[in-house]
Amino acid sequence: MVELKVVISEQAKSYARTVTDAQVSSLLGRRIGETVGGDALGLPGYTLKITGGTDKSGFPLRGDLPGARQVRVLVGEGVGFHAPRHGMRKRRTFRGNTVSEDTVQVNLAVEAKGSKPIAELLTAS
Numbered sequence: 001m002v003e004l005k006v007v008i009s010e011q012a013k014s015y016a017r018t019v020t021d022a023q024v025s026s027l028l029g030r031r032i033g034e035t036v037g038g039d040a041l042g043l044p045g046y047t048l049k050i051t052g053g054t055d056k057s058g059f060p061l062r063g064d065l066p067g068a069r070q071v072r073v074l075v076g077e078g079v080g081f082h083a084p085r086h087g088m089r090k091r092r093t094f095r096g097n098t099v100s101e102d103t104v105q106v107n108l109a110v111e112a113k114g115s116k117p118i119a120e121l122l123t124a125s
Contacts, residue, residue, distance in 0.1 A: 002028070002101050006041065008048065008118065010110040015122050017041075027106055032063040032097040035111060043121050045114025052079075054105040055095040061103070068100035 002024045008015045019027075019041060026040035030050055038046025053061040055070070060080050065071055075081045076089045083089070099106055110118065 004103065005105045006108060007105060008041075008043075008108045008110065008122075009051075010113075010118055013119075015118060017122060027099050028101070030099050032061060036108070038114065043114060043118065045112075045116075046110060046118065047112035048108040049111045050099070050106060051109050052107040053095075053099065053103050055102045056104050057093075059093050059095050061097055061099075062094040063097045065094055065096040066098075067096040068098040068102065069096050070094070071096065 003018060003020050004024050004027065006017050006019050008017070023041055026036060030036060032050050032052060034050055036048045036050065038044060038048055041048070055061070059070065062073075062079050065073070070093060072091050072093050074089055074091050076087070077083060080092050080094055081090055095102070114121075
């Protein structure tokens with residue numbers, strides 16, 4: 001049984017929800033930047049975009065790494081590292097851009113709204 005924590009962001013508010021089995025299967029194999037129908041997550045009429053996530057070890061998903069593997073990358077700026085001094089680089093561990101069984105959290109942003117407010121739909125289920 002795969003379980004994911006889904007964080008849905010809508011403008012200035014975020015909503016956290018835990019999803020299992022059938023709802024998780026709609027996210028597995030999807031990549032950062034892809035859109036997902038909200039119907040699979042209990043949000044009819046909504047369209048959601050995958051913006052990031054975290055794996056079971058706490059490493060962030062990175063959009064420019066293909067697949068679901070874990071990789072150590074030398075980075076200077078961007079996701080997962082912000083240099084305290086100009087020109088500084090550091091080797092950091094990241095997970096690829098694909099949602100897999102090793103993913104624990106998936107971040108989603110609302111692209112298209114449905115007829116009911118998102119807060120109402122999430123508290124009802």
